[in-house]
Amino acid sequence: MFDVSRSGLAGTSIESTVTTLHQIYLDADAAVETWKDDCAVRCPEACGKCCEGFEPDVLPAEAIYLAAILARDGSALFDSIDFTSSGKTCLFFDPENPFHCRIYEGRPLVCRLFGYTGVLDKNGEVSFRLCRHISSRGERIFGEAELRRDFGALPPVMSRFSAMLVSLDPEGASSRLPIRVAAPLAAGKVAMLSRYAGLAWPPSPAIPLP
Numbered sequence: 289m290f291d292v293s294r295s296g297l298a299g300t301s302i303e304s305t306v307t308t309l310h311q312i313y314l315d316a317d318a319a320v321e322t323w324k325d326d327c328a329v330r331c332p333e334a335c336g337k338c339c340e341g342f343e344p345d346v347l348p349a350e351a352i353y354l355a356a357i358l359a360r361d362g363s364a365l366f367d368s369i370d371f372t373s374s375g376k377t378c379l380f381f382d383p384e385n386p387f388h389c390r391i392y393e394g395r396p397l398v399c400r401l402f403g404y405t406g407v408l409d410k411n412g413e414v415s416f417r418l419c420r421h422i423s424s425r426g427e428r429i430f431g432e433a434e435l436r437r438d439f440g441a442l443p444p445v446m447s448r449f450s451a452m453l454v455s456l457d458p459e460g461a462s463s464r465l466p467i468r469v470a471a472p473l474a475a476g477k478v479a480m481l482s483r484y485a486g487l488a489w490p491p492s493p494a495i496p497l498p
């Protein structure tokens with residue numbers, strides 16, 4: 289469980305962003321669990337294919353949250369990642385890790401909802417695309433009427449959670465960056481704030497201070 293008081297960010301200018309975002313993430317995780325219970329859809333054991341060939345773009349607040357997790361845990365993980373490497377797969381993907389993600393607790397919204405979220409169609413109705421890696425019959429799209437009939441419930445809607453993130457930091461809404469770019473920038477900011485607060489996260493040489 290993330291505790292901002294142990295992250296070196298308590299009392300800093302970004303404490304409220306981190307604590308509010310934490311609650312949004314908890315709500316998103318809970319909504320996914322509820323939908324999983326309703327629809328009985330499950331990712332195949334040890335799949336992780338959604339992280340291969342994919343790199344999320346993140347909002348500044350999401351990058352700060354991720355950096356706060358790194359600050360809490362120390363900079364060893366940060367130092368172990370080569371942010372200058374190129375490639376289409378997310379830098380935090382690790383097939384050996386049980387979650388396939390080295391920053392699972394700090395992963396951004398799209399990663400929390402992927403595979404278990406719906407979208408709004410042009411009529412404002414919810415539709416749900418079954419991941420092609422989940423269904424042996426390939427990708428399948430359910431409309432709202434079908435969802436209600438077959439599952440008696442609707443999945444969480446990605447855009448509703450995205451709107452909550454944007455309302456948290458409207459100015460950052462147009463500043464989404466690939467996670468490999470956003471994470472080091474946010475880490476530098478968090479390291480600087482931690483240092484000013486006299487708290488633990490000794491800036492690593494790898495972390496560029498702003």
Ligand code: SF4
Nearest residue numbers: 339378380381389399
């Ligand atoms: S942050 Fe984690 S869950 Fe998201 S794409 Fe990267 S490895 Fe996958």
